[in-house]
Amino acid sequence: MMDKIVIKPVGIVISDFEDTGNMPLGGTPAVIEIYPEYTEALHGLEENSHVWIIAWFHQAPRDLLKTSPKKVNPDLPEYGVFALRAYGRPNPVAMCLAELEKVEDSRLYVKGLDAIGGTPVIDIKPYYENDIVFSPDTPYIKGKNREVRQGLIMRHALFHHREECLDLYLAVRMAVIAEEYFGKVMSDRLGISVFGSGCLGDCLQGITRARLSNPPRFSFLKQDRLPRTIWTLEGKTLTITQKLECGAEEINRLSDDELFEVQFQ
Ligand SMILES: [Zn+2]
Helix, strand or coil: CCCCCCCCCCEEEECCCCCHHHCCCCCEEEEEEECHHHHHHHCCHHHCCEEEEEEECCCCCCCCCEECCCCCCCCCCCEEHHHCCCCCCCCCEEEEEEEEEEEECCEEEEEEECCCCCCEEEEEEECCHHHCCCCCCCCCCCCCCHHHHHHHHHHHHHHHHCCCCHHHHHHHHHHHHHHHHHCCCCCCCCEEEEEECHHHHHHHHHHHCCCCCCCCCEEEEECCCCCEEEEEECCEEEEEEECCCCCHHHHHHCCHHHHEEEEEC
């Protein structure tokens, strides 16, 4: 049995961000410098919009077997470290999906990397369409407060829709409310009907992972009137209708009551 594996870093993360404790959940922009002896291995990588960055979390504790998802909600019960994305574990091999902005010589410019400056990079892999499982079964790791929950939903919306448009903000606000009534919005028991623009429908599909069938959770009707979403779970119905036309700044600033008419029965 092999009891030791030797891995040589192929590059290093260059970033001003050096505090693991404050790393945002969605990561930060960063540069990855690939060492000269490996730059030939980058040939063709620029054809990809997203890449897996495999790194070595050199500061992570390696004696940890159970912990709680502290950044999302420290009050939740502990999980085994193989069942979480927490950074402490016996072999802190980090796997991060990052958006590749450009490749220049030996440097990769990425967005959404959750590794601090100085982190050794051990491998790069392109992200392919067949890496997607659109609606996997996962535990409900509920964000500790509305700000965290909205941030997580925003990430899902952006990953899916890839455009920060007005209806993306609207979709996020609606989904945050639905989560407060029904819990996990990705639950395969939660149904959603969207009456509004294509952007709203697309964002909400990305946020909820609701499919048209197997199981049937999603329906969409394009309409030009003020948008409405109807959420259903176990005989309960939540209807959220936008009250007034408004811009992105208002969508982010107004309260639920100012922005929406909410009915629950
Ligand atoms: Zn859009």
